[in-house]
Amino acid sequence: MNRHLAIAAVISGLAFAGGCSDDKSSDSTTPATSPGPTTTTVAVPVDETIAGTIFFDGDVGSGVIIVVANLVGSNEPPLYSAVLDAAGPYALTGVADGEYVLTAFLDAGDDRGPPEAGEPQGTYDPNTDGTPDSVVITGGVGLIAIDITLV
Numbered sequence: 001m002n003r004h005l006a007i008a009a010v011i012s013g014l015a016f017a018g019g020c021s022d023d024k025s026s027d028s029t030t031p032a033t034s035p036g037p038t039t040t041t042v043a044v045p046v047d048e049t050i051a052g053t054i055f056f057d058g059d060v061g062s063g064v065i066i067v068v069a070n071l072v073g074s075n076e077p078p079l080y081s082a083v084l085d086a087a088g089p090y091a092l093t094g095v096a097d098g099e100y101v102l103t104a105f106l107d108a109g110d111d112r113g114p115p116e117a118g119e120p121q122g123t124y125d126p127n128t129d130g131t132p133d134s135v136v137i138t139g140g141v142g143l144i145a146i147d148i149t150l151v
Contacts, residue, residue, distance in 0.1 A: 045142035049093045050080070050135060052146035054104050056087035058120060063108040067092065067148070069100040072134050083112070087150070095142070099134045104148045120150040 045051075054065055067090045068078035080092040080100075090104075105121035107113070115121050123132035124146050135143050 045144050046091075046093075047140045047142050048095050048137070049091050049142035050095050050100070050102065050137070050146050051089070051091040051142065051144050052102075052124075052148065053089050054084060054087045054148050054150065056106065056120060056150040058106070058150075060086050060106060061108065063106055063110050064112075065104060065150070066107050066112070067102065067104040069095065069102050072099040072101055095137050097137050097140065099136045101132045101134050102146055102148060103132070104150060106150055122148045122150045124148055 050069060054067060056065065065084040065087060067082045067084070069080040069092050070076075070078050080095055082090045082092055084090055102124040103121065104123075105115040106119050107115070108119050109116070124135065125131065125133055126147075127133065135146055137143065
């Protein structure tokens with residue numbers, strides 16, 4: 001079984017110029033035009049990768065946004081991290097099979113340490129119940145749309 005997933009959507013459309021006329025005396029016609037096919041690539045999981053988007057309405061200033069993945073139940077330092085200059089897409093690569101909790105925060109002082117009081121932060125919580133939800137990497141298959149909002 002191929003673990004790599006590939007999804008691409010091809011959207012084709014025709015744009016017609018001109019129009020219909022009730023005037024039967026006119027022999028002029030306007031030909032239909034076709035812009036050709038348009039290809040749209042849809043994000044797909046990449047093996048051993050957790051990817052998503054960090055949302056933040058504030059100003060990052062001279063700080064950075066740090067995204068970390070911790071094994072569920074671990075008190076050790078995060079195994080995987082990404083540093084972003086601004087809110088937007090992120091990817092944690094080389095992620096081993098396991099169950100992880102994802103957290104992101106604005107490191108306003110850019111000291112690359114744990115979040116400090118007052119620094120906006122958030123966790124992956126798609127059901128918005130206030131409790132972080134875990135993500136599971138199994139068989140090396142990656143995950144996408146693991147989005148986090150900093151508040």
